[in-house]
Amino acid sequence: MCRRAIASAGRRADLCMSRKGSAFYSCDPPWLGHCGGITFRVDLPVATRRSDPPAARREAALRAIAELPHPDVTIWSDGSARGRTEQGGAGALIQFHHLNREETVRAPAGAVCSSLRAELTAMREAFAAVAGLEDGELASTNGCQPPGHVGLDGNETADRLAGEATAGDQDSAPIDLSSARAAVTRHVRELSRQRATAAHPHPDPTPGHDSLARWGSVTLSQLRTGTSLLTRDTLHKIGLAADDECPACGEPDSAAHLLTDCPAYEAARRRRWGVDPRLVDVLGGPATKFVTFIEDVGRTEPPLDPPAPPPP
Ligand SMILES: [Zn+2]
Incomplete structure (x- = not known):
């Protein structure tokens, strides 16, 4: 859970939207339409390693978040895939600080799906949800409000939503070629392993x-x-x-x-x-x-x- 928390410190996208800058573009990443109004931060103020204690990593993530500009909208996104390869799920918690409102997003990411694909699906769905808001809703405030919710709880919510989405209707989610190819390779390897084991007179290793x-x-x-x-x-x-x-x-x-x-x-x-x-x-x-x-x-x-x- 804490590993996700640290990873998500860099994934949290803070969107500061102005009256003029609320349009989203279908070809470019959405932040290109905002001329610097979006801050991405992928480093941490204190270098951490995966082997560091969870408390130290959480502290570093919280400091990184505290140093971000106060946003109008905070997106917490997470993707999960069973065994990192199957039943992908995407989840996001979107906090509209200026509206004092939260929305959740859940989406299946594919029956055959990598963790990365699940993560990207979560971000795409969250951006689409923000883009789908009425202009009036986005422009209802001037300037930026301080975030009402700073912490990593949002991360845990996104994690839970992604987990719930893995049980969704996967038929509606497309499967990309590289994920399909990896799945075929994996199944062939597993089949030959099963065959070798079935023919195996003595599964324990021979000493020496x-x-x-x-x-x-x-x-x-x-x-x-x-x-x-x-x-x-x-x-x-x-x-x-x-x-x-x-x-x-x-x-x-x-x-x-x-x-x-x-x-x-x-x-x-x-x-x-x-x-x-x-x-x-x-x-x-x-x-x-x-x-x-x-x-x-x-x-x-x-x-x-x-x-x-x-x-x-
Ligand atoms: Zn003989």
């Missing part, structure tokens, strides 16, 4: 895996997922072997067969893990044992079909 040389590390990773060029079932599946028979015993080959079942490798296996180790024992033991076992049984290369006999 990270300190193996590259060959051992890759081999271990592949055998853990059950798909390795060192076993005939994989070679057969991708058309590099005529069958899936184990080169040592002729039974169907697989990662589990190589590591725990193949009778031809029993002695080498027993020397490392005892009698009849389970896959969980082989993969849960030190990674160096695993590598020396593969070397010991001579399975460091893909067991390809023997070359065809030379023609008679």
Whole structure:
């Protein structure tokens, strides 16, 4: 909450409007129509870091706000997106100090939406709400009034409004191309992660895996997922072997067969893990044992079909 408060110190836009300067333009940012009547402040009088205590950061934000010119209108805006990527919501609290009035804005920012997009949607909706006021309302005061509400409560209200807007009808909010592209990449990555986990015989990391040389590390990773060029079932599946028979015993080959079942490798296996180790024992033991076992049984290369006999 306090992080938002600090961030919003720079996002609070104070608008000082005069009788002449209340027009908004559709192409340019609204402040360009006000010839310097709008103050943006993105720095803080006291430098703060995210690791600073919340009280210190709040203090810095309050000082920055106190140094701004007294506005007619204060906008507190905030955007939120679930997991920073989905169900965007935008909220703003608009305080018309000269009218002694507040308005709230809530808007969905898109089913697929970045946090930045949600923040920008909040600012756009707030500006649109101010622009939609009647001229008479904006010009009902001369000069600037002191803000009746200086503090960060507005920030918390904007945060709450943005959260409420995430549950809004997202179909009405457009999705931009970069957000859509990021969403597709994310879903593909998640799918392949799920697939790898589903095929994974042993999800816990093997101790010492990270300190193996590259060959051992890759081999271990592949055998853990059950798909390795060192076993005939994989070679057969991708058309590099005529069958899936184990080169040592002729039974169907697989990662589990190589590591725990193949009778031809029993002695080498027993020397490392005892009698009849389970896959969980082989993969849960030190990674160096695993590598020396593969070397010991001579399975460091893909067991390809023997070359065809030379023609008679
Ligand atoms: Zn075998």
